[in-house]
Every structure is written in structure tokens, then in C-alpha cells.
Amino acid sequence: MKGRNPLFGVVVKSTNSNVPVGKGERALLELETDSMSAVGKELLSQAQEDITKKIIKELYRPGAKIGDGGTADALKYEKQTGKTIAGKGHAIKAKERANQIKKIISKNPNHPDKLVLQKLLNDLEDALKGD
Amino acid sequence: MTERELNELLLTKFPEIKKDFDTYTEWQDGLDTGSFLVVEDVLMEYIRKVLGKKDYKKIAYICETIEEIYSKNDEYATNVIVVGILENLKCSEYADIIVDYLLPLTRKEYDEIEV
Numbered sequence: 001m002k003g004r005n006p007l008f009g010v011v012v013k014s015t016n017s018n019v020p021v022g023k024g025e026r027a028l029l030e031l032e033t034d035s036m037s038a039v040g041k042e043l044l045s046q047a048q049e050d051i052t053k054k055i056i057k058e059l060y061r062p063g064a065k066i067g068d069g070g071t072a073d074a075l076k077y078e079k080q081t082g083k084t085i086a087g088k089g090h091a092i093k094a095k096e097r098a099n100q101i102k103k104i105i106s107k108n109p110n111h112p113d114k115l116v117l118q119k120l121l122n123d124l125e126d127a128l129k130g131d
Numbered sequence: 132m133t134e135r136e137l138n139e140l141l142l143t144k145f146p147e148i149k150k151d152f153d154t155y156t157e158w159q160d161g162l163d164t165g166s167f168l169v170v171e172d173v174l175m176e177y178i179r180k181v182l183g184k185k186d187y188k189k190i191a192y193i194c195e196t197i198e199e200i201y202s203k204n205d206e207y208a209t210n211v212i213v214v215g216i217l218e219n220l221k222c223s224e225y226a227d228i229i230v231d232y233l234l235p236l237t238r239k240e241y242d243e244i245e246v
Contacts, residue, residue, distance in 0.1 A: 058171045061222045085245075088213040096165030103159060 036062050037069025043116055051104065052113040059097060059120060071097065072123035079127075091131055098124040132205040137166040141174060144196045148177050166207070170215035178216070182225040190232050198234035217241045 036044070040060025047053045059071045066085060067073025075090045077083070084090075101121045105111060132140075139162065142149055151173050156164040181189045201212050217237060220229050221244045233241055 054172055058219075061219065063222045088210045090214060092165075092207065092210055093167045093171075093214055096167045099165065100159065100168055107158065 036060050037064060039068040039070065043119070046113070046116050048112045052116055055097065055101065055120065056116075059124075070123065072127040075124075075127040079130075091128065094124045094128055095131070098128065132203070132208045134160075134164065134166050134207075135162045137200075137208050137211065138162050138164065138169055140200065141166070141169065144200075145174060145177060148173050151176070166211045167215050170211055171219065175216065175219055178220075179223070179225065182223075182228055185228070187232075190229070194229070194232040194234055194237070198237050201237050201240070212237065213240050213244075218244050 035041075036057075037060055040056060043060070044053060044056050047056055060069050064070070064074065066077045071090050071094050074085050075094050078085060078089055078091075098121055101117050101124070105114060105117055105121070111117060138152075142152060152169065155173050156162070156169070159168070178193055181193065197212055197216060200208050203209075217240055220226060221241060230238070230241065
């Protein structure tokens, strides 16, 4: 069954591969699958350093559809629904990335991407609350 | 399994990544650096290069190794394999290549990932 989850704006795909998908729908699915989310793209456009770009690309993978397409929203989804995406949770990934970002900022308080990194960190820490 | 144990295992299985691993982790926590970070930022770069070159022998080895680690049934290692590698590959331009080389347990996980 296909529909939009009101909590996270998730497009729920049918798991039944026999359900016919129209040409327009297939093209749209492919487009969504091929692209990073708008939030991820915007953050990437603001990043200057390679490490920041790498982190953004790992936190906002192409085709990710939960919330804003980021790991933080994926984790929030998991916590609120009790379901895991891809069968395994994103909490540990979120913790490791958050620790890495903290390290980057503390080593260089004047980092050129400080605003972007802080935004990523805030999102991850918000999603990790209670862990 | 700890981060150190998994990182040591990955370095044993993929000695090619040692130099990049050392550069990547020297400003972080060395061998104790999170394995998600190591896998996503170092190992995946190596895996993408192998896939890009279509080195099928190495692709097969990579998949055997992923299956071996997954088979250990360690919660942390499994999480890293599924979210750090399989999910990553399924979102990539190499999704159609890797699928033919994955072994049964990891193939099952891979098939269940929705992207």
C-alpha cells in the first residue's frame, strides 16, 4: 500500500513487487531514489571542507525518504514508531557521527563550516535524546 | 565486539585500507574510532573503487568477508555491516553489480532494505 505518513511525510512503498507501477510513478520513484534530499543538498552547497561534505553525504544518503532524508530523522522515526529502517537501527551511527562532529568543532572553533556542522550536531543530539 | 575489535578485523581483512585508516583516525580515536565512521569514510571508498573497476575477484572477496562478519551475530558488527555497508551500496550506482555477489545472509538483509 502506498501513502504518506503524516508524522514524517514518508512515502510508504509497496513491498509487493507484483503491484503494477505506472510509468509516471516509476519515473518519480527513480528520481527520488537517485537524489539526495533537498535539505541534504542545501547543506552540501554550504559546506566548504571535504570532511564536512563527506559527513553530509553519509548523513543524507541518496534515496533516503524518511523526514528530511537525514539520519537524525530516520532515528526519530525509529524511536516514534518502534520500527527500524533496513532492519537495523541508526542510533549508533548517529552517536558516532555526533562525537566526530564535536571533535572537529572542538579542535577548530573557527572551522569554516562551523554553522553547518553545528546544525548537523544539533539535529543528531536532538534525535539521540533519551539514549 | 568493540570498535577496536571490529576495526582490527577490518584491517586484517582489508590491509589495503591501512594507510587511509591511519590518516583518518589519527585526529580521532585511533583504533577506537567508531567503526561506522571507519566503514563509511574509509572502507566504502575502497569498495566503491573496486566496484568501479569491476574487479570481480575482489568484489567476491568483499562480499565473502561481509557475510563472514555478519555471521558472527554480533549486534554492533551486524549494525555496521547493514547500515554502514549494505544500505550504502543499495543507494549507490553499484547496486546492480553488488547484488549478484552477496551471499545468502547478507543478500537477504540487502533485499529487505528499501530505498
